[in-house]
Amino acid sequence: MTRRTDWAEYDHSASGAPRGRGIGGDPATAAPGDDADGHEDSHPAPRRSGWDGTRSEGSHGGGSSRRGRRRRGFGEPAGTDEDTPRSSRAGQRVSSTEADPAEKARNICLRLLTGTPRTRKQLADALRKREIPDEVAEEVLSRFEEVGLINDSAFADAWVESRHHGRGLARRALARELRTKGVDSALIDEAVGQLDSEQEEATARELVDRKLRATRGLDRDKRLRRLAGMLARKGYPEGMALRVVRQALEEEGEDTEFLAEDGF
Numbered sequence: 001m002t003r004r005t006d007w008a009e010y011d012h013s014a015s016g017a018p019r020g021r022g023i024g025g026d027p028a029t030a031a032p033g034d035d036a037d038g039h040e041d042s043h044p045a046p047r048r049s050g051w052d053g054t055r056s057e058g059s060h061g062g063g064s065s066r067r068g069r070r071r072r073g074f075g076e077p078a079g080t081d082e083d084t085p086r087s088s089r090a091g092q093r094v095s096s097t098e099a100d101p102a103e104k105a106r107n108i109c110l111r112l113l114t115g116t117p118r119t120r121k122q123l124a125d126a127l128r129k130r131e132i133p134d135e136v137a138e139e140v141l142s143r144f145e146e147v148g149l150i151n152d153s154a155f156a157d158a159w160v161e162s163r164h165h166g167r168g169l170a171r172r173a174l175a176r177e178l179r180t181k182g183v184d185s186a187l188i189d190e191a192v193g194q195l196d197s198e199q200e201e202a203t204a205r206e207l208v209d210r211k212l213r214a215t216r217g218l219d220r221d222k223r224l225r226r227l228a229g230m231l232a233r234k235g236y237p238e239g240m241a242l243r244v245v246r247q248a249l250e251e252e253g254e255d256t257e258f259l260a261e262d263g264f
Contacts, residue, residue: 105132105140109149117155120145121182156183156191164195168207171195173235197240204236204244212248220254 108130109123120141127137144150156178163169163177171192178188208227215223224245231241 101132101136102140104130105136108132109140109144113149117158118150119152119155119181119183120150123150124182152183153187153190155181156187157194160191160194164203168203168234170200170204170231170235170237172237176235200236201240201244204231204240205248207231207234208244208248212252216252220249223249223254 105127108126112118112123112126123141123144124137127140128134132140141150159178159181160174163174169177174195175188175192178191179185183191207230211227211230215226218226227245227248228238228241231244232238236244
């Protein structure tokens, strides 16, 4: 068999070893592509070079495949935390946060304030549940108030505006809700004071008008109890509720003389 001579056979790598043949033609050092007599196989195994210049044998080379690690990114200095496992880096960040109660408190507050306003008391309760020291919580909450991230006055005003026009709640119900959220009494009085009696009664009429059709066909007493009870649950005073319901029923031709004396 004629032996093929290839110029690549004499092309030396940086280490000085021939690329295509074993060293000195020794069968023991023959390349995977040659047989023991120095002849080339009909199906030589492919060779690949790793990222560090080492060679890895193919599936025909008889050796285990060696894969190079990912190339270091452009501008990435050697010795970055790329060589550190992700779990270790995450653990370091968590440990750093846990070691600083103030940083932990800030993160809790920012997360709770994302998308939803909160009162100072709501945030203080959340920090207490997470076992943040009281002095640390006080310092963080005061700082949040200074920069305007906590504003109980603005919270109360927005709450009254939203819950009155959206749910039809009266001043009494609005004040009760704001107290449960820890808003100061003076701020509550100022916020609910935006609603006067005339506006409150106008909202009550709208609520009754929307519910009136659903009560048609019921007897008079049931209509009264259902409509007046709905207003009472929304915080409207009894006298205002009776007056609004009586006027609504009169407009439908109901006899409402008994409503002047009977309550609900």
